[in-house]
Amino acid sequence: MAKVLMKGNEAIAEAAIRSGCRHYFGxxxxxxxxxxxxxxxxxxxxxxxxxxxxxxxxxxxxVYGVSSAGCRVMTSSSSPGVSLKQEGISYLAGCDLPALIVNVQRGGPGLGGIQPSQSDYFQATKGGGHGDYRLIVLAPASVQEMADLTAKAFDLADKYRMPAMLLADGTIGQMMEPVELPEDMRTTVYEKPWAVTGTENKREHNIVNSLYLVPEQLEKKNIERYEKYKTVEKNEVMYEEYMTDDADVCVVAFGIAARVSKNAITAARAKGIKAGLIRPITLWPFPKDVIARTAEHVKGFVSVELSMGQMIEDIRLAEGCKKPVTLCSRVGGMIPSPEEVLKAIEDMEGGAF
Amino acid sequence: MHRVTLFAGHYGSGKTNLAVNYARALKKEHERVVIADLDIVNPYFRTKDSAEVLEREGIEVISPEFANSNVDLPALPASLYGVVQRRDRYAVLDIGGDDRGAYALGRYAPYILEENDFEMIFVANFMRPLTRTPEEAVEVMREIESAGGIPFTAIANNTNLGRLTDAAVIREGTEKSRELSRLCGLKIIFTSVEKNLARGLDTDGVFPIELQKKYYDL
Structure with missing residues (x-):
């Protein structure tokens, strides 16, 4: 397919269709x-x-119903709407059901506002619904990635039988860029022998359920699920490194914040400051190892976020508090400017933080 | 030159960008120019983004009160009636995308039709996934006309692929616009091209435009 000009939100929808999703509820x-x-x-x-x-x-x-029947399915919303979905997401996780939930974030808390935000990071990566569970969380930074990571999310969800979330923000949802989408974006077709599709009297019936009457069984189920999460953490971490090899200051940012940060890094390099960027593409599993490695040679990290500082906690855990981590952020629908990020880089370089 | 120029089309076809450029060009020839944003469906990228440069050049800007704010309130200001009722100035109207966006035009349509001095321009970008063909564009055209209550009178070929726009993209757009023109019987009023790219083109009827840009647009 030749390139077309798409809005981020359209790219998600078209990529979902090309990934075999035929059911959308929203x-x-x-x-x-x-x-x-x-x-x-x-x-x-x-x-x-x-x-x-x-x-x-x-x-x-x-979504729960269609996923139980073994079909690819998605829903999408923005922050307040995703809060409403949390109970259902927990049930999906508790039933080991694959599904894609898209959150094109806006400012919060509460009704907040319609301008872009990244302040649902905690909700997406730490739960949000009740119980011990994880979501695979992917963070696109371009319209092309909106499409590519939608396809990826469907694949990972099916592969590991767990819900996945695309955590975008209003800016990337609304902005238009050229994209190229392959006709078929499925990489693998996953067998779903667990799906409730009718036994035809040929097999035992399948049950999709998250209620366990015996505590020992529920404990066992939770432990098994966390073994699966360990495999995801081992195999599925995705990130982009940008000029980190010789960096003295490492910016960590995802989504729209990473785009602004790249501008700031170019400006910093022009001033002779060796700055670089780690852009997490999977927010869970979080790219801990590369941050730990980078901590060995940088003066410190700058977390650039459209929140009051949420991902910064994961950066600190990853680098083991070896180096200082500062926050550069705007909230409420505002986006940090390249100048603001540059100032934070300069402060870290000069030890003024 | 008609007193009222309206830009409508599929969402994301470039209506706002074109309306802003057209108003600025109009101001060079006429003393009094007003640009009005009737878009109540697009939350982010709007006429108001260019308010500063427009007002500096003496162009009056009328926007929904809550444009670019955190409020999702699709209300149009009362001053919009002045644009269609007072006939002493040139008006450029930026209509919301698709039929959903054009519904807001309906309440002003009787005044515009009564005055009968308008150009209703269909903005076409054939690089948009739902208007890849002239036939699909006609479908959108008809939907907008029935929602907005004003018939199209011209086509603006605004075919582009964002920063990847090149001569081949423009050529493809021109060919498809000609086909669209044949299908609906309307003239092509111009082909709008980013001004740096326009310099190197030898196509007729090029309207060079400046792009509204945001700093995170790498």
């Missing part, structure tokens, strides 16, 4: 409504299901 909310609008146009033409549910809560439970 409820409109700015700044992700184009995902639903695009699905509403496309799904009927390809024999898929687009359904605007009566609420986010019912949408996520429709």
């Amino acid at each position: 409820y409109p909310i700015t700044p992700q409504t184009e995902i639903a609008a695009y699905m509403a146009k496309r799904m009927p033409k390809i024999g898929g299901t687009f359904l605007q549910a009566e609420s986010e809560i019912s949408a996520i439970n429709m």
